[in-house]
Amino acid sequence: MMSLLQVSDVHVAYGKVEAVFGVNLVAEQGCITTIIGPNGAGKTTLLSSLAGLHPLSAGQVVLDGADISSLATEARLERGLVLVPEKRELFPDMSVEDNLNLGAYHRRWTGGRTLRGDLDQIFSLFPRLKERRKQTAETLSGGERQMLALGRALMSKPRLLLLDEPSLGLAPLITRQIFEIISDLCRSGVSIILVEQNARAALAIAKYGYVIEQGRVVLQGLAIELAADPKVAGTYLGKN
Template sequence: MSEQAPSPTLTAVADAPLLAVHDLSVAYGKIEALTQASLTVQAGEIVTVIGPNGAGKSTLLAALMGVLPTRQGQIQFQGEALGDSGVNARVARGLALVPETRALFASMSVEDNLRLGAFRFRRDASSLHQQALQEVFALFPRLQERRSQLAATLSGGERQMLALGRALMGRPRLLMLDEPSLGLAPLIVRDIFRIIEQLRRQGVSILLVEQNARAALKVADRAYVLELGRVVMQGPAAELADDPRIVETYLGLHSQHQDKLAA
């Protein structure tokens, strides 16, 4: 493995999507949670997946990360099939997932949590870790202020920043976010989505699963709607945001109220 941090915009096959998912199915026992789902993410894009609770959104991300086995279908990353490769192998290839639970080490400091995110560059821990750490601190100054604090002592918004920062320490080519706004105050949600937009400007490709459909469609380039484990709609995010069915189902008065609070 090269010890140089890879550029997030590089792809292995010219003109191939960064991520291509074909007819992916995932089951929990006899219950199929995801049925023949297909989607793509191009380099430099934000792609969002929206849908109701239980639609299979988190299942999709877990399968892409190798946490869950798939029943059928293919996942290609940078033009190459991931096959049965495990989580560590996918991290080494440039995928990163920030789960809904954030999965922080509560008894460790902020800085130690961050350094764990750079394990794929462990052969050159001194230079690459320090460079990545400074980049994360530049993006999240609050984490630098709290670098010695235990993760357990952070607020909800700070924990989400730490989870994002830890994922970014590995210099991912594709950052997958599972409900990054969950449980956060409106002002913090606004900050999180601003950071997501900033990451895209810096060349990080993002696959965003989010129940706050209005905010997700506002920042995304393209969107997929997942219902009962199936992709039922897809297209440019701006077009879906104006689609009457999406407006009625996902962008109702409650969502509008939340959006005003976050503005």
């Protein structure tokens, strides 16, 4: 497999307080790479910096051979790097359909007729969104809002999808559905970096994983091997 994203010696700071220390990470084309670790470990900060929402204090981010370290968020989006943030950040007073269309905003001059076909594909993937297409986002359940956040990201035609805590606040049944959808997206050709507190579920669908603690990568390896690692199992997986 070829690497799609290469993160080299990345440091991220908030003022004088450093939150991410020398992280090296590779995301392969067509695979799910997961990042697990405790709350406050720097996982969300790392994703935000990859998406261009927070500047690097040092290091390099390379997407498909091109250095994007200094590019703005919009430029990274145009190159296919798309973040679905932890808080989903939907437009609550806008309809489901309008929220989805906003995901393709940067394609408005080039998308043409394909945008309608893309919207139909999203509704095929998320039938519940089609049923609620005219409802405002604020009327949706937590699971439906996560589906809408994923759908909006997919409307931008991502090459690499950054998912920050997609199961946060969701019931177990809905969580399983969301992870099934994430697996399906990967099989359809979308590469994914998944930050997730539900380490067991994340490692079950990922190919490769990283464990971050206090802003540093402390373990990495094939997801199946991390899941069997006694330290990972004892700290992050809990009981079956």
